Amino acid sequence: MVRGDLSVFPFLSVMQMFLASGRSGRLSVEHIRGGQLWIERGEITHAEVGRLRGDAALQCLSSLDGGNFTFEAEQRSEQRTLSLKRDSALRRMLEDSEAWTPLLRAFPDWNQRLRFTARWNEAQPVTRGQYRMLHLISDSASIRALLERAPEPPRAALETLRPFLMAELIELI
Known part of the structure; x- marks a missing residue:
């Protein structure tokens, strides 16, 4: 060993x-x-x-x-x-x-959860892929748990979410 x-x-x-x-x-x-x-x-x-x-x-x-x-x-x-x-x-x-590297800067702690901010509104335009990822946020226990249920590979899933984090439409808690 x-x-x-x-x-x-x-x-x-x-x-x-x-x-x-x-x-x-x-x-x-x-x-x-x-x-x-x-x-x-x-x-x-x-x-x-x-x-x-x-x-x-x-x-x-x-x-x-x-x-x-x-x-x-x-x-x-x-x-x-x-x-x-x-x-x-x-x-x-x-x-x-x-x-x-850039994804780990944006999402450094996979024990954290994501949530929608007050800036989010239901009229926010999203693609089908973005919708599938954003839909997982409401009931995710952690980033790791979200990625385990994501329809995309982990890196692609976080790349989908990163623009919403940068625009402060979602946040880490």
């Missing part, structure tokens, strides 16, 4: 080490955006973050900038939602990580 702190050893460096080693096992990360990721001989085969699976879960894990990790060798997943070899996996996680 290998343990560490992602504020000391960045997530992408940890992933590079495990993917390059050719080892198989489960990487678990304790963090509000954390979850589990399975690696088999240098290939990512499955990822889970709460109710998210596969690509959506890997996208969340790529946003990690902290948390504690544990790697348990020879742990295999019963599911196979991904098939990403080392180089393509690292390239994709790097691209995802960079794309998260």
Whole structure:
């Protein structure tokens, strides 16, 4: 078993080490955006973050900038939602990580909730996709819970909501 702190050893460096080693096992990360990721001989085969699976879960894990990790060798997943070899996996996680930067500035704490502000009015024009995301706000327990129920991948969901946050039509509480 290998343990560490992602504020000391960045997530992408940890992933590079495990993917390059050719080892198989489960990487678990304790963090509000954390979850589990399975690696088999240098290939990512499955990822889970709460109710998210596969690509959506890997996208969340790529946003990690902290948390504690544990790697348990020879742990295999019963599911196979991904098939990403080392180089393509690292390239994709790097691209995802960079794309998260402005979203994590806008939505820094996924334990927070969103609510409509007094500036919101029912005549506000929205697209169908925006409506689906905004509809989730009224009963969301937290940003993480909202993203687990969102019809879009996590990053796209927050990109949909960010303009409403910047326009002060919704707020973090």
